[in-house]
Amino acid sequence: MKRLTTAALAVLTVLVMVFSLTACGGKAVTLTVHDKDAKTEVEANVGMTVSQVLEKAEIKLGEKDETEPAKDEKIAEDIKEITVKRYAKVTVKLGDESREIEMTGGTVADAIKKSGLNTDGCEPDIDKDKYLEDGMVINMVKGTKVTLTVDGKTNDVATKAKTVEDFLKEQKVTLGADDEVSEKLTAEIKDGMKIVVKRVEYKTEEKTEKIEYKTVEKESDSLEAGKEEVTQEGKDGEKTVTYKVKYVDGKEDSREKVEEKVTKEAVDKVVTRGTKAESSQQEQPQQSQQQEQPQQSQQEQPAGKTVVSKENFPDCDGSGHGYYEIHYSDGSVEYQQY
Template identity: 35%
Template sequence: MKNEYPKTKEKKNWIYNLLTITVFVLVIGFLFQEGMKKTVALTLNGEEQLIRTNATTVEGLLAELEVDTHSKDYLQPAADTAIYHDMKVQWRPAAQVAFTSGSEQHIIMTNAQTVGDFLRKEKINVSEQDELSHDLKTKISENMTISLDKAFAFTLVDGKEKLEEWSTSITVADFLKQQNISLDKDDRVEPALETKLSQGAVVQIVRVEKVTDVVEEDKSFAVETRKDESLVSGTEEIVQEGKKGVIEKTYEVVLENGKEKSRKLQSEKVIKESVNEVVAVGTKVLVAEVSRGTQAAAAVNTTASDEPAEKPAQETAQPAVQQTAATTTAASAPEEKKEEPAGRELYVSSTAYTASCNGCSGITATGINLKANPDLKVIAVDPSVIPLGSKVYVEGYGYAVAGDTGGAIKGNKIDVFLPNKEDAYRWGNRQVKIKILP
């Protein structure tokens, strides 16, 4: 029987040597591989760690670490940068942000760390007047919503002041509150406070002020009329001058933007009473019945035609009549020698008439009964030249009253009353001076 032991022992040695070589190769390979690895300081989402890697690029490093990346992730240096020993790599995943402006909303992946960075990276301009939902320093977070309300221009008219303002789409009331613009209880705002502002809108504040105004006004006087039998009918005379009184009136005045809009009388009181004017109205005669007619101015002619048989006797007896008239009738007295009174004077054509002339009733236009008062001095006038009731002085006739009218008495013409036909004949037709007394 052969001895197998040496072969067995030889076989075992061979296996042992093979295992030793294998282990050695593996150890050498491991040590070589470990020696070939590079140390990288990797910051993942804010946390830093040291990594030994055989990756040749940054992208390979992240793939080696099974990090899911997005094109919007923050990666520094770039993905294709070669790995080197003691390299620093920063990676931060992008966050999904919902950005709303006006009626539009956009979903944006961003690696910005703050709201300010986000707006800058997305090239979104924000003015001082715009309204942003977050502070610019606010950290970006996943599924964050950022809102931007853009401001627009509109016109604010505050009282008399016109301003160009900027605002977002808020109500009028909110804008006034933001700007610290106060309103008094009577002020008006157009449009209404709950109205939302819009581009180009005009907001008008009407400043309403109520003030008290005290004024003094004249109080008119009344006119009293009293009948006076001593004055000829148709004439008036002021007995007492009227004087105005004073009334104090208190008004509530409404001012809008400094201008008076309305005023309302609140109260009034008499400071000084007025004094009535008293006027005396003449009632010496009754209202006239009939004027002496259009033929009065021709009293001499009509009388002569009515009594033709007597005319020669009258003419032959004229001197005696003149003597009698001088002693018994005031109408034929030589008044020219007396001192004339002051007054407005004019020259007129004059004729004479009697109470019983043809067409005469004996009652004047102002109601004087000439038949009952034959000694009265009365003249007929044109009222547009000499007012009825005027006191006058007639050259050659004396003091008289303008108390009658006549159809033929027009313009600068008068008719003097004489008690009888003889005196009327004697007067004839003459130019005389007449004064209208004050």
């Protein structure tokens, strides 16, 4: 009897576990519940209904509220989010006209659109993206007309903003650190104002550039005058130049050189010009001078005696100068410089 009781308890335990798994849906999943601006994460099991998940998350639904997926839909493994759509009855007013709008899960912009009122040039007194609240009254007021150019688009916008900064926030325009605005952010909004936002980005770019070689002239006395020759060929060098480049709306606007580094030196081209005088031109004056000296000495020869011998003694410095030692028939000796 005791053995049967133990077996019965074991079967009962298994049945309870199976029932629990079936009731809980088995595999656990994490879901994110979106309720207007609020987000709630809740642990649930596959097989639970949306209503059961919301009850577990302590989120209450109104009689006309809706959900996506639907309230009675069961949670599957591929479902990650639940959206709560709150019912709201609101009034949209434009001057003497008004419309009552009933919506589930809408925003102020949705209600204005559904009202069918001609709201051109008007703005609501409540943020367009705000979720509707039951009993809300939306007043449409005439806005200031502004032309906005940003991200390649130009639109005429009616606004109730007081400053340029407020207007850009209203239009969901986020400014980057280097972006430029045609008007000061503190400037007062005026009818017909044109506001241009330029997206500015700075990038650092490197570029390899050529260093052109120079031509250098040199003189050499080992080369005859009037002649020249290339004694060294020139070669271009290279340098890496770093630029800070400004882009406006994706197009290059300017660039500034911030660093320059030579990676290969240029080699100068050397042209040598000759300065050496021709040998025949050097010897000719010496020969003519030597020829003239005897003539001069013969002309200056004293009367009554003759030249017995004439010996040349040139200077040792190679200047072409020196002296003659002249012996006459009367035994006298004379020295003549040249």
